[in-house]
Amino acid sequence: MPAELSPIDKAKFAAARRAVDFVEDGMKVGLGTGSTAAWMVRCLGEMVREEGLSIVGVPTSTRTAELARQMGIKVVTLDEAKWLDLTIDGADEFDPELNLIKGGGGALLQEKIVATASDQMIVITDAAKEVAQLGAFPLPVEVVPFGWQTTRGLIEEMLSSMDVMGRQTALRLNGTQPFLTDEGNYIVDCHLKRIGNPRQLSLVLNQIPGVVENGLFIDICDKVIIGGADGTVELRDINDGSVSHDRIDFAEESNIFSDLD
Ligand SMILES: O=C(CO)[C@H](O)[C@H](O)COP(=O)(O)O
Numbered sequence: 001m002p003a004e005l006s007p008i009d010k011a012k013f014a015a016a017r018r019a020v021d022f023v024e025d026g027m028k029v030g031l032g033t034g035s036t037a038a039w040m041v042r043c044l045g046e047m048v049r050e051e052g053l054s055i056v057g058v059p060t061s062t063r064t065a066e067l068a069r070q071m072g073i074k075v076v077t078l079d080e081a082k083w084l085d086l087t088i089d090g091a092d093e094f095d096p097e098l099n100l101i102k103g104g105g106g107a108l109l110q111e112k113i114v115a116t117a118s119d120q121m122i123v124i125t126d127a128a129k130e131v132a133q134l135g136a137f138p139l140p141v142e143v144v145p146f147g148w149q150t151t152r153g154l155i156e157e158m159l160s161s162m163d164v165m166g167r168q169t170a171l172r173l174n175g176t177q178p179f180l181t182d183e184g185n186y187i188v189d190c191h192l193k194r195i196g197n198p199r200q201l202s203l204v205l206n207q208i209p210g211v212v213e214n215g216l217f218i219d220i221c222d223k224v225i226i227g228g229a230d231g232t233v234e235l236r237d238i239n240d241g242s243v244s245h246d247r248i249d250f251a252e253e254s255n256i257f258s259d260l261d
Helices: 007-022 035-051 062-070 108-116 148-159 198-205 250-257
Strands: 028-031 056-059 086-089 121-126 139-143 168-171 186-191 211-214 223-227 232-237 243-247
Touching (some): 007 035, 007 086, 007 121, 007 223, 007 232, 007 250, 028 035, 028 062, 035 062, 035 086, 035 250, 056 062, 086 108, 108 139, 148 168, 148 186, 148 198, 198 211
Parallel strands (some): 028 086, 086 121
Antiparallel strands (some): 139 186, 139 211, 223 232
């Protein structure tokens, strides 16, 4: 483990490394997006190259697809895979019911489609993402560029009647230009502070013409793995309520970091 890896990177790696223990030969695996998911892709690549693990991966963004191919993972489309055994992805927030806010990296649409088309979703994360109630992280809402300002206005009008603490929205920018998702859509970030009823909010948001999808993942995540900078990992399963603990020995994982620039 390179000494220069930050504590947060060590925590993310530990969660990612524990998650790939659930990947078996022959599986079709949804590959998430973000820095934690990138560690997972690296770990799977190591297993493919060094242990002959035979899987196909369905990426949730072009950047994940590029990394997966670079790591030697066979990449297929969701249409080719049709249905997946397992999706492993990160999250921006998770609550006690393992409902999530995702989309911090702008990939929420493909991530939600892929996670929903999976028998199981495992979220890999660190303790900072755990919240009692969703909303501190701005909720990403993907909208089509056509009439986006009208759509934004309808979102804000809807928020005024919802159980949320904040109602500020902002177009996500990439420099001075609108951020574009892989589908060429925009993202409106909603600064809600606290979301009283995520399930209801997700349903109502997606009724607004112009809204493509939102970053609330309700009843999709099955397990969360919380990594620690010391290699400890906590695994919580929402389906049976179990909580288990493990420890990743970083020294045994040095191969993963050999290609790090
Ligand atoms: O939803 C996502 C991208 O759209 C990411 O999974 C989420 O933002 C977490 O990213 P990271 O692991 O880098 O904190």
